Amino acid sequence: MRASLSWRALGCAALCALVLLPGRAEAHAERATYFPDHRLGEVPPYRSRGPSHVVCARDSRARIDRSWAGNGPKRRRVRMLRLRLLTRCRFRDVQAAVEASRSGDRILIMPGVYREEPSRRVPVNDPTCSGPGYWEPTNDSHGENGMLPTYRFQLDCPLSRNLIAIIGDTDGDRRCDRRCNLQIEGMGRRARDVVIEGDRRKRDVIRADRADGIHIRNLTAEQAAFNDVDVVETNGFRLSKLVVRHGQDYGVLTFTSDNGLYEDIEAYGNGDAGIYPGSGPEGGCRRYGIEIRRVNSYGNVLGYSGTAGNGTWTHDSRFHDNAAGVSDDSFASGHPGMPQDCSKWTGNEINSNNVNFFQRDRAYCSSTPFEQRRKEVVCPQFQVPVGSGLILYGANRNQIADNDIWDNWRSGIRLFYVPAIVRGELDPRKLFDTSNGNRFENNRMGVTPGGAADPNGTDFTWDEQGIGNCWQGNRAADGRAITSDPRVLPTCDSGGSRSILPNLLKAAAEVPCASWNPRTNPDPPGCTWFITPPEPR
Amino acid sequence: MIRWSAVVLLTLAAVVPLSLMSFGGGGTGPRPVRATLGWDGTPQQTGVPGLPRDRILTGRLTNESLRPAELDVEDVKVLDAAGRQLPSTVRFASAFAHGLFSPESINRYGKPGEAERRRLGEIATVNAGESVPITLSWRLRPDGSRAAAAQLGDSRVTLP
Numbered sequence: 080m081r082a083s084l085s086w087r088a089l090g091c092a093a094l095c096a097l098v099l100l101p102g103r104a105e106a107h108a109e110r111a112t113y114f115p116d117h118r119l120g121e122v123p124p125y126r127s128r129g130p131s132h133v134v135c136a137r138d139s140r141a142r143i144d145r146s147w148a149g150n151g152p153k154r155r156r157v158r159m160l161r162l163r164l165l166t167r168c169r170f171r172d173v174q175a176a177v178e179a180s181r182s183g184d185r186i187l188i189m190p191g192v193y194r195e196e197p198s199r200r201v202p203v204n205d206p207t208c209s210g211p212g213y214w215e216p217t218n219d220s221h222g223e224n225g226m227l228p229t230y231r232f233q234l235d236c237p238l239s240r241n242l243i244a245i246i247g248d249t250d251g252d253r254r255c256d257r258r259c260n261l262q263i264e265g266m267g268r269r270a271r272d273v274v275i276e277g278d279r280r281k282r283d284v285i286r287a288d289r290a291d292g293i294h295i296r297n298l299t300a301e302q303a304a305f306n307d308v309d310v311v312e313t314n315g316f317r318l319s320k321l322v323v324r325h326g327q328d329y330g331v332l333t334f335t336s337d338n339g340l341y342e343d344i345e346a347y348g349n350g351d352a353g354i355y356p357g358s359g360p361e362g363g364c365r366r367y368g369i370e371i372r373r374v375n376s377y378g379n380v381l382g383y384s385g386t387a388g389n390g391t392w393t394h395d396s397r398f399h400d401n402a403a404g405v406s407d408d409s410f411a412s413g414h415p416g417m418p419q420d421c422s423k424w425t426g427n428e429i430n431s432n433n434v435n436f437f438q439r440d441r442a443y444c445s446s447t448p449f450e451q452r453r454k455e456v457v458c459p460q461f462q463v464p465v466g467s468g469l470i471l472y473g474a475n476r477n478q479i480a481d482n483d484i485w486d487n488w489r490s491g492i493r494l495f496y497v498p499a500i501v502r503g504e505l506d507p508r509k510l511f512d513t514s515n516g517n518r519f520e521n522n523r524m525g526v527t528p529g530g531a532a533d534p535n536g537t538d539f540t541w542d543e544q545g546i547g548n549c550w551q552g553n554r555a556a557d558g559r560a561i562t563s564d565p566r567v568l569p570t571c572d573s574g575g576s577r578s579i580l581p582n583l584l585k586a587a588a589e590v591p592c593a594s595w596n597p598r599t600n601p602d603p604p605g606c607t608w609f610i611t612p613p614e615p616r
Numbered sequence: 617m618i619r620w621s622a623v624v625l626l627t628l629a630a631v632v633p634l635s636l637m638s639f640g641g642g643g644t645g646p647r648p649v650r651a652t653l654g655w656d657g658t659p660q661q662t663g664v665p666g667l668p669r670d671r672i673l674t675g676r677l678t679n680e681s682l683r684p685a686e687l688d689v690e691d692v693k694v695l696d697a698a699g700r701q702l703p704s705t706v707r708f709a710s711a712f713a714h715g716l717f718s719p720e721s722i723n724r725y726g727k728p729g730e731a732e733r734r735r736l737g738e739i740a741t742v743n744a745g746e747s748v749p750i751t752l753s754w755r756l757r758p759d760g761s762r763a764a765a766a767q768l769g770d771s772r773v774t775l776p
């Protein structure tokens with residue numbers, strides 16, 4: 080008892096000493112951004128009426144005729160409606176229509192491929208925006224010579240980094256005051272009928288920045304040098320019926336935005352993640368400010384990445400045939416809302432995430448810059464453990480319930496802590512702040528929705544650290560048992576886990592993978608992440 | 617039930633690198649280590665499933681000299697008994713982290729700055745008498761000769 084008391088005294092003293100250490104700002108890959116006031120926004124509804132601008136390509140008429148060919152009454156009626164709409168076309172480029180728009184307008188894009196030639200002609204390093212106020216330091220040598228573009232850069236040089244830019248705040252109060260509530264809609268039968276083709280140099284194909292109420296619908300965006308669709312500091316957004324593909328990093332990225340909806344999105348061929356709701360709404364698990372439904376994300380390095388992916392509810396979606404399915408994590412510094420918390424996952428299918436992009440096309444990726452690559456080739460931007468369904472690294476108070484998770488050859492779900500220092504967090508009160516309070520309940524593990532056994536390598540892999548993590552009611556295929564490492568997992572009824580310390584060797588086993596570099600160190604000693612695990616039986 | 621002994625150890629483990637991030641290594645960047653380093657306790661070593669020639673070792677290194685040691689992963693080598701260098705990785709960290717910038721970006725623009733490298737455990741400053749976490753991995757030669765030592769700048773520590 081005396082020893083216990085003295086340890087307690089020492090512990091308190093040590094924590095008190097920590098409080099005295101000074102803080103320090105860290106780097107971030109996006110400019111400094113701030114969460115909007117969620118009370119002032121909402122998910123925009125779909126509008127079929129109101130002022131509109133029509134954009135068309137030279138071959139839109141032929142495409143309409145092909146899409147709605149035939150003499151059936153419905154096809155003929157829609158074809159006639161589209162051809163009538165085509166007569167109102169005044170723009171060849173989407174960006175020109177954006178610039179002609181007022182708040183509340185709709186932009187209707189007729190079938191075609193849009194290369195946005197005027198935007199392409201604007202140099203990526205536009206000298207107009209090279210002076211003071213256009214760049215901010217990253218506290219690092221990176222970004223671009225240690226600097227990143229500011230909001231003013233986006234406002235004054237919107238086409239330097241973006242093919243299409245909706246920049247909504249002109250007075251600097253971080254709220255949209257022009258071109259708000261725009262609805263940009265492809266008018267084809269399918270999302271693939273309207274293609275916005277990136278030039279592989281501009282970072283974003285479509286950027287909505289402080290563009291409250293933006294609704295992008297029924298089109299394809301591809302080949303961004305970073306994000307096919309990027310929504311930043313925006314209060315109220317809706318992304319519907321999109322195809323996002325072949326981005327160097329992300330299909331859709333939203334960042335410090337709230338009151339959002341992703342729906343019916345197909346994301347594939349992206350070098351980091353199909354979708355990335357990062358720095359998500361801070362609702363403290365009382366509300367989920369971004370809803371994600373009916374997303375089909377496959378053929379990416381990650382199906383979903385949520386660094387500080389807070390306050391999201393993902394349901395009825397599929398994350399399959401990626402290198403890893405889903406990540407919620409706290410790896411990066413400078414992301415508002417760290418550490419990650421409060422995502423909810425229900426009714427999703429997370430399966431067969433065993434595609435090893437780290438071995439496929441390895442030589443080609445390391446020798447060919449993105450601008451020159453074949454668009455179908457996926458070159459990993461960050462390392463992930465191939466064969467994993469859902470990876471939670473530095474994640475808190477997430478609910479993973481009633482999902483089907485099968486055929487991930489390494490792990491169905493991995494839960495690991497991330498020391499706060501990794502995200503540049505020096506506040507001593509946050510020292511042990513991940514991974515805690517995660518609940519894994521009533522998931523079907525290693526069994527297809529049809530009921531056939533199709534096991535994960537291990538259903539649950541855990542570093543044995545954290546307070547309040549629990550597993551309960553998860554079910555395996557008939558005649559099989561849930562597999563886990565450690566073998567016994569704490570139940571929710573028991574209050575969950577109670578361990579501050581991780582299993583040191585489990586944590587250490589991941590460290591060598593940090594040294595991965597596709598050109599200089601593609602196969603780090605000790606790292607198993609890039610070896611496809613054998614299919615479990 | 618909180619294990620207060622664990623709190624003390626973990627807090628100390630955090631205090632040292634935190635204090636070093638806050639106060640150490642300012643401005644000029646890391647210099648080659650010129651200090652005597654030794655193990656703080658016994659490091660743990662493990663094999664790697666599926667990679668029979670690979671090993672991972674994790675533990676804490678203490679600066680046993682009277683002046684700060686500046687550590688940089690680029691100065692670290694793992695050597696076998698004959699003094700031959702083995703393929704290896706090292707981080708002054710006990711858990712995985714990845715960078716804010718992709719390796720592809722690093723290849724294009726050069727390695728990141730000091731703050732990012734400290735965050736990732738690529739560099740560390742260890743004051744006299746203090747310690748830092750380290751995780752090493754290496755790949756043995758096909759002839760099976762075992763790893764014998766890690767060379768950190770001028771300092772050498774024996775591998776168990």
